[in-house]
Every structure is written in structure tokens, then in C-alpha cells.
């Protein structure tokens with residue numbers, strides 16, 4: 400099979416993960432990068448021995464050797480960069496959330512439908528084996544009608560130093576500050592959680608959301624990073640199936656690096672995922688165990704990750720998921736949550 404040459408736009412924190420994952424794929428080569436900060440792109444290219452450093456977005460997009468592109472710029476810039484990538488005719492893997500506004504994500508869906516390019520959103524947790532198993536079990540009706548959902552995404556970098564000292568990291572400081580484009584933990588971690596919950600349980604049709612911005616010690620800003628974007632969001636979600644759920648998202652997950660937990664309770668069974676314990680195991684309460692109120696841990700088969708699906712999609716010309724359509728649906732839910740938190744009322748999501 401021929402090599403698939405890839406470019407990365409934005410060489411900040413998450414770009415290292417893109418590079419690492421692409422390098423694990425035998426027929427994929429990252430051949431070029433672009434960052435608005437040329438020195439940053441140069442250092443990235445030098446570190447990883449990447450031959451091409453572009454001076455502009457258009458220069459990268461004009462490079463005929465590149466057929467797929469990762470968009471890893473801050474979320475408020477996804478739209479303007481993604482539009483250019485799609486119009487250049489290259490396949491696109493865009494970071495999450497697809498966009499901030501649903502008017503933008505809707506336009507991106509139209510653009511990819513017109514250009515017919517492979518398009519994906521990097522909802523990375525979607526592909527963990529336990530989540531794939533959860534999706535298949537619910538889809539096969541093994542849990543019966545879903546009645547209740549509990550989902551959590553917590554991280555704790557405000558209180559730990561495992562990922563470095565946030566007070567000295569611009570990519571963490573910008574997440575706390577609206578003037579740097581942040582829509583808070585709601586959009587940042589919430590986009591992952593909404594994607595994985597809806598993947599398993601189906602569309603959310605109504606949300607009631609509350610957000611909070613809590614003090615971070617004695618200072619309310621560092622340089623021009625004013626700490627005013629939300630760091631906790633609680634969502635009550637009603638699913639199309641009739642089930643009700645709670646989504647709990649916070650940067651105040653003291654003691655946790657990344658805690659994702661999903662509990663789905665149905666008429667005939669229940670499932671539980673706790674990624675910090677294992678991404679490859681699911682706790683199941685099915686059949687006889689329902690009467691005994693007992694869970695057993697089951698190992699899940701491996702699943703290809705997003706990057707592997709993206710490269711395979713380019714090779715086979717088959718559109719993988721999560722695509723921009725799912726990305727658009729997540730943005731609609733996020734936007735409705737944001738609106739709900741501002742208006743203090745339940746908001747209906749229109750599909």
C-alpha cells in the first residue's frame with residue numbers, strides 16, 4: 400500500500416499526540432507542519448525530523464504530496480482553518496470540539512458533503528475498546544430500554560502537577576480565559592463526554608445546564624489570562640429514547656488525571672466503564688446478575704483508534720466515524736448547554 404503523507408496544522412500540546420499516533424501507522428508519514436508561530440513549528444519539525452515547515456496555511460494546502468491534514472489549532476479557530484483545508488481537497492482530522500457555534504459546524508458539514516473528502520473529529524475516547532463494547536451492547540438491545548445514565552469527565556490539573564504546573568503553561572492558562580477564546584470545561588471536556596454518551600445512548604433532545612467558575616487561589620489572573628471561563632458544568636440531559644441522565648464535568652477532579660466514568664442502566668441490564676481503571680474492560684450486570692444485583696468485569700476486543708481509521712479511510716475512500724456530522728451534533732448540544740446556563744432554563748436541541 401502506498402504511503403499516506405500527512406500535514407499537521409498547529410504544533411502545540413496535542414500535536415505531539417497526533418505525531419506519535421501517526422508514526423504508529425506503518426503506511427503513514429508526517430511530512431510537513433505549519434504553526435502561526437514559525438519558531439514553534441521549526442522546533443517541532445526538528446524534534447521529530449519532519450522535512451517540511453511551511454510559512455503559511457495556504458503553502459501547506461498547496462503541497463500536492465500531502466493528502467490528509469490534522470487541524471490542531473485552538474478550538475475557536477477550527478472553523479476558519481477547516482474551511483480552507485476542505486476547499487483545498489485534502490482529507491481532514493479536526494480536533495474537538497468541531498466548532499464553537501452550530502452555524503459554523505453546519506457550514507462545515509455542507510462543505511465536506513460538497514467536496515466529498517474524508518472528514519473526522521478527534522473525539523479520541525470514542526474509540527476505546529470499552530466504549531465500543533458499550534455501544535454494541537446497547538445497540539443490540541442487551542440492556543433493554545435505557546432508563547438512566549450517569550456520566551463523568553473530571554481532570555485535576557488545577558490541583559496536581561502530573562502534566563506540569565498549569566500556572567506556567569500557556570495551553571492550560573488559555574483554557575481558563577474567555578479572552579483567549581475559551582468556552583471553559585463545558586466545551587473542552589464536555590465535548591468528549593457528550594460525544595461518548597450520545598454514541599452509546601443516542602441523541603440528547605433537552606438539556607438543563609449549570610456552570611461555575613471557582614476561584615483558583617489568591618490570584619484571579621496571570622499576565623492577561625483572566626480566570627473567567629467555567630471550570631465546572633453539570634448537565635441534566637433528556638435522551639430521545641426517554642432516558643434521563645446527568646453529565647458531570649469539572650477541572651476540579653482533585654486526585655485524578657483523567658477520570659471518565661459512564662454508567663448506563665436499562666430495563667434488563669447495566670454497564671459501567673471507568674477509564675482510569677481500564678479502557679479495555681467493562682463491568683456488566685446482565686441476565687441472572689440483574690436479579691442478584693451483581694456486576695462482572697469483561698475484557699473487550701481491541702478497536703482501531705481515530706488516527707488508524709482516518710488513514711484507512713483515506714486509503715479505502717470510505718468515510719469513518721466520528722465524522723463532521725457527529726461533530727456538528729455535539730456542537731449543537733454544547734451550544735444549547737451554554738444557552739441553558741445563561742438563561743437558567745431547559746433548552747431543546749433541534750436536529
Ligand SMILES: NC(=O)c1ccc[n+]([C@@H]2O[C@H](COP(=O)([O-])OP(=O)(O)OC[C@H]3O[C@@H](n4cnc5c(N)ncnc54)[C@H](O)[C@@H]3O)[C@@H](O)[C@H]2O)c1
Nearest residue numbers: 409410411412413434435436471472473474494495521570
Ligand atoms: N482530542 C483530545 O483529547 C485533545 C486533547 C488536547 C487538546 N485538544 C484540542 O486540540 C486543540 C489544540 O489544543 P492544544 O492544547 O494543543 O493547544 P495549544 O495552545 O498547545 O496549541 C495550539 C497551537 O496552534 C497554534 N496556532 C494558533 N493559531 C493558529 C493558526 N491560525 N494557524 C496555525 N497555528 C495556529 C498555536 O501557535 C499553538 O502552537 C484544541 O482544539 C483542543 O480542544 C484535544
